[in-house]
Amino acid sequence: MHSYQFFSRIFISLGYVQCNKIYLAKTFMTLQENTESDLREDFLAGMRFVANSVTVVTTDGKAGISGATVSAFSSVSADPPMVLVCLNADSSTLDKIKENKDFCVNVLPEGAKHIAERFAGFHDAEFPNRFDGIDFTDSKGPSPVISGATAFICQLDESVVSGSHVICLGKVIETHAGNFMPLIYMDRKFKRISDVEG
Numbered sequence: 469m470h471s472y473q474f475f476s477r478i479f480i481s482l483g484y485v486q487c488n489k490i491y492l493a494k495t496f497m498t499l500q501e502n503t504e505s506d507l508r509e510d511f512l513a514g515m516r517f518v519a520n521s522v523t524v525v526t527t528d529g530k531a532g533i534s535g536a537t538v539s540a541f542s543s544v545s546a547d548p549p550m551v552l553v554c555l556n557a558d559s560s561t562l563d564k565i566k567e568n569k570d571f572c573v574n575v576l577p578e579g580a581k582h583i584a585e586r587f588a589g590f591h592d593a594e595f596p597n598r599f600d601g602i603d604f605t606d607s608k609g610p611s612p613v614i615s616g617a618t619a620f621i622c623q624l625d626e627s628v629v630s631g632s633h634v635i636c637l638g639k640v641i642e643t644h645a646g647n648f649m650p651l652i653y654m655d656r657k658f659k660r661i662s663d664v665e666g
């Protein structure tokens with residue numbers, strides 16, 4: 469074999485190995501993307517079967533007034549009383565909560581689907597001010613307390629970024645307990661609670 473033949477065979481072999489590497493890397497990336505999107509879809513499918521109370525988180529102060537419908541709400545601690553809400557990092561209400569350092573979690577009664585839809589932005593074109601025509605009651609804090617809601621009036625303790633959302637931890641400074649059944653959100657629909665027989 470001539471030396472030029474020997475070297476050209478080596479170059480062809482190296483090119484083949486390189487192509488295979490690129491092909492394998494691309495296949496691995498596609499598999500990884502599929503796994504991530506499968507994980508997200510499975511997560512969302514599972515979350516459809518988790519029932520939550522529907523709340524409207526309001527805030528007011530130097531940054532101005534704002535409110536958003538939020539189902540990601542939980543009690544955190546009783547000593548001292550603390551709650552959390554999770555808001556998308558894009559939320560304009562979140563920006564105002566961070567500046568106002570104050571918010572109120574209004575747990576809606578079962579008849580308040582229209583308020584939940586209003587504060588989710590479904591009617592922003594018709595009602596650019598989401599608070600138009602909504603009744604409020606007085607409280608110790610500056611954030612609006614919706615009449616008839618169970619309200620946890622909070623001072624922002626900490627905000628923690630977690631994935632696409634920000635967890636707002638609030639110290640409860642006043643509670644208004646409403647004597648009603650709460651509005652529920654599950655399986656992408658609003659629902660009401662009923663007793664289990666037996």
Ligand SMILES: Cc1cc2nc3c(=O)[nH]c(=O)nc-3n(C[C@H](O)[C@H](O)[C@H](O)COP(=O)(O)O)c2cc1C
Pocket residue numbers: 522534535536537538539540541554555556558559560561562584585587588589653
């Ligand atoms: C039933 C229901 C529950 C929701 N829960 C949340 C939630 O937990 N966190 C969130 O960031 N957005 C949630 N949203 C979406 C917000 O209400 C919506 O994006 C709203 O327009 C945000 O307003 P803002 O950008 O003015 O803050 C929910 C919407 C609905 C209808």
